[in-house]
Amino acid sequence: MGEASGSSDPTRALLDDLAAEFLREPDVEFGTMFRSPGLRVAGKIFAFLGRDHGLIVKLPRPRADEVVEAGVARKVTMGTRTMREWVVFPVDDDDLDGTLTTWRRAAREAHDFVAGL
Numbered sequence: 503m504g505e506a507s508g509s510s511d512p513t514r515a516l517l518d519d520l521a522a523e524f525l526r527e528p529d530v531e532f533g534t535m536f537r538s539p540g541l542r543v544a545g546k547i548f549a550f551l552g553r554d555h556g557l558i559v560k561l562p563r564p565r566a567d568e569v570v571e572a573g574v575a576r577k578v579t580m581g582t583r584t585m586r587e588w589v590v591f592p593v594d595d596d597d598l599d600g601t602l603t604t605w606r607r608a609a610r611e612a613h614d615f616v617a618g619l
Contacts, residue, residue: 513555513593514539516602520549520557520609529617541609548616549609552578556590557605559612563587574604 517539521532529544540550540558552558558578561569566589569575578588591608594601 511555512595512598513551516593516598516605517551517557519602520605523606524609524613527613530613541613543613543617546616546619548612552590554590554592556592557608558588558590559608560587560616561589561608561611562615565611565615569608575608 521541524530524541524543525532527543531542531545533540533542535542535547535550538551538553541548547560549557549559556576563586566575566577566587569589569591570577575589575591578585578590580588591601591604
């Protein structure tokens with residue numbers, strides 16, 4: 503784990519912006535998880551970039567179901583298994599500021615949930 507580093511990839515830049523905010527908090531680290539950049543709290547993953555450049559976060563199952571049903575996120579499938587608490591918030595290439603706002607809220611919920619586990 504280390505510090506976030508800059509990138510020309512717009513989604514990585516969004517994640518770096520989030521990381522800068524969260525790294526001010528105790529027990530938060532930036533690093534690689536599942537071969538992707540992301541964030542941990544107290545050693546537990548709470549958010550990372552997916553292969554499709556969306557932000558994958560861990561939320562309580564009812565909340566994960568809620569954001570999926572609202573159409574703002576999708577369930578995450580790893581291999582053949584659909585994860586119950588992991589959802590991906592996509593990037594809107596036409597509205598990166600809006601994406602950052604959505605990701606910021608999702609990451610905050612994920613951080614608070616995972617920190618309490």
